[in-house]
Amino acid sequence: xxxxxxxxxxxxxxxxxxxxxxxxxxxxxxxxxxxxxxxxxxxxxxxxxxxxxxxxxxxxxxxxxxxxxxxxxxxxxxxxxxxxxxxxxxxxxxxxxxxxxxxxxxxxxxxxxxxxxxxxxxxxxxxxxxxxxxxxxxxxxxxxxxxxxxxxxxxxxxxxxxxxxxxxxxxxxxxxxxxxxxxxxxxxxxxxxxxxxxxxxxxxxxxxxxxxxxxxxxxxxxxxxxxxxxxxxxxxxxxxxxxxxxxxxxxxxxxxxxxxxxxxxxxxxxxxxxxxx
Ligand SMILES: Nc1nc2c(ncn2[C@@H]2O[C@H](COP(=O)(O)OP(=O)(O)OP(=O)(O)O)[C@@H](O)[C@H]2O)c(=O)[nH]1
Ligand SMILES: [Mg+2]
Numbered sequence: 001x002x003x004x005x006x007x008x009x010x011x012x013x014x015x016x017x018x019x020x021x022x023x024x025x026x027x028x029x030x031x032x033x034x035x036x037x038x039x040x041x042x043x044x045x046x047x048x049x050x051x052x053x054x055x056x057x058x059x060x061x062x063x064x065x066x067x068x069x070x071x072x073x074x075x076x077x078x079x080x081x082x083x084x085x086x087x088x089x090x091x092x093x094x095x096x097x098x099x100x101x102x103x104x105x106x107x108x109x110x111x112x113x114x115x116x117x118x119x120x121x122x123x124x125x126x127x128x129x130x131x132x133x134x135x136x137x138x139x140x141x142x143x144x145x146x147x148x149x150x151x152x153x154x155x156x157x158x159x160x161x162x163x164x165x166x167x168x169x170x171x172x173x174x175x176x177x178x179x180x181x182x183x184x185x186x187x188x189x190x191x192x193x194x195x196x197x198x199x200x201x202x203x204x205x206x207x208x209x210x211x212x213x214x215x216x217x218x219x220x221x222x223x224x225x226x227x228x229x230x231x232x233x234x235x236x237x238x239x240x241x242x243x244x245x246x247x248x249x250x251x252x253x254x255x256x257x258x259x260x261x262x263x264x265x266x267x268x269x270x271x272x273x274x275x276x277x
Contacts, residue, residue: 001191001194002176003173003176003179003185003189003195004168004189005166005185005186005190006166007144009144009163010144010164010165010166013147013162013163014047014165016149017047017117017149017162017165018047020115020149020160021047021048021049021051021115022049022051023113023115023160024115024160025051025052025112025113025114026051026052026053026103026104026112026113026115027048027051027052027053027114027116027117028053028054028096028115028116028127029044029048029053029054029055029056029117029118030056030058030116030117030118030122030123030124030127031055031056031057031058031119031122032057032058032059032063032119032121032122032184033058033059033068033071033084033266034059034062034063034064034182034265034266034267034268035178035179035266035267036055036057036071036075036082036268037273037276038175038179038267038268039118039179039184040119041117041118041119041166042167043167052081052103052104053081054081054082054083054099054100054103055075055080055081055082055083056083056084056085056087056096056127057071057082057083057084057085058085058086058087058122058123058126058127059086059122059123060084060085060086061086061260061264062259062264062265063084063264063265064264064265064266067266068084070269070270071084071269071270072084073270074270081103083095083096083099085127087123087126087127087130088123088126089130090130090133093127093130093131094131096127097112097114097131097157100112100114100157101157111153111156111157111158112157112158113157113158113159114157114158114159114160115159115160115162116128116159116160116161116162117165118164118165119164119166119179119184120143120144120163120164120165120166120184120185121141121142121143121144121145121164121182121183121184122164122184123139124161124162125137125138125139125145125146126139128152128159128161131157132152132153132154136150136152137150137152142186142187143164143183143184144163144164144186146162146163146164149162149163164184166179166184166185172275172276174275174276178267178268180195181198181199181202181254181257181267182258182267183258192247192250192254193246193247193250195250196228196246196250196251196254197224197228197250199250199253199254199257200227200250200253201224202267203257203262203265204220204224204227207262207263207265208220210262210263210265211262213263214256214261214262214263215231228246228249228250228253229244229246231249231252232244232245232248235249235252237249237252
C-alpha cells in the first residue's frame with residue numbers, strides 16, 4: 001500500500017506557518033532522533049528563510065545512542081545546529097532553551113521568540129510543556145493532536161506550538177515505511193500488515209538480538225510468517241477458533257517498538273540517507 005497522509009488541516013497549517021514564521025527569532029525543528037532525516041519536512045527549509053534554526057533530535061531515550069552520536073557528528077559536519085534530547089525531561093529542555101538564548105544573543109530586555117515546528121508526533125507539545133513547567137499544550141501518543149498554533153510564555157521567552165505537518169507525496173517508499181513505523185502517520189492512513197512486515201524485516205536485519213530477547217526466541221527463524229505467528233501467540237493475538245491474528249500481532253510489535261520496549265532502536269544512519277532522498 002502506498003502511504004500518503006496530507007489532510008486539509010496540514011495544508012492549512014503550512015499556509016499559516018508561512019505567514020507566522022516571522023514572529024520567531026529562532027526556530028526549533030523537532031525531528032525524531034530515531035529517524036532524523038526522514039522526519040525532517042523537506043519544505044521547512046524554504047519557509048524558514050533567514051531565521052536561525054536548531055534541529056532537536058527528540059526521543060533520544062529510545063534511539064540507538066551510537067547512531068544518534070553519528071547523526072550529531074553528521075549535522076556538525078554539515079554546519080547544521082543540532083541537539084539530542086529527551087523532551088519529557090525538564091533538565092534537557094532547559095539546556096535546549098539556554099542554547100537558544102545563547103545563540104540568539106538577544107538584547108537582554110527582549111524576549112526570545114521560539115517557534116516549535118516539525119512533523120506529527122515528534123514531541124513538540126511535550127517539549128513545550130516541559131519548558132513552561134505545566135501541561136499547557138495537549139499531547140498524545142497518536143499523530144495530529146495539535147491542530148492550532150498556540151503561544152505560551154514565560155518570563156524570558158515566548159514559545160509557539162504548531163501542528164505537525166507532513167508533505168503531499170511521501171517518497172520513496174522506504175521513507176514512508178519508516179515514518180509509519182515510527183508513529184508519524186495516522187493509523188487510518190497505513191496498513192498494519194504492510195508496516196508490520198517492514199518493521200519485522202528491519203528488526204531482523206538490524207537488531208536481531210533485541211528481537212530475540214524481547215520475544216524469547218532461541219534463534220531467528222528464516223520463515224518470517226512463523227516469527228510473527230510466534231509473537232502473536234506469545235501476546236495472545238488470537239481470532240475466534242484459536243487462529244493467530246497476524247494484523248494484531250504486527251500492531252503489537254509496532255506499538256512495543258514505538259514505546260521503546262524492545263530497546264533503543266534507530267531506523268536510519270547518516271550513511272544510508274541517499275536511499276531516502
Ligand atoms: N520516549 C519518548 N517519548 C516522547 C518524548 N517526547 C514526547 N514523547 C511522546 O511522543 C508522543 C507525542 O507527543 P506530542 O508532544 O503530542 O507530539 P507533537 O509533536 O506535539 O504531536 P502533534 O501535535 O500531533 O504534531 C507522546 O506520546 C509523548 O509522550 C521523548 O523524549 N521520549
Ligand atoms: Mg502537538
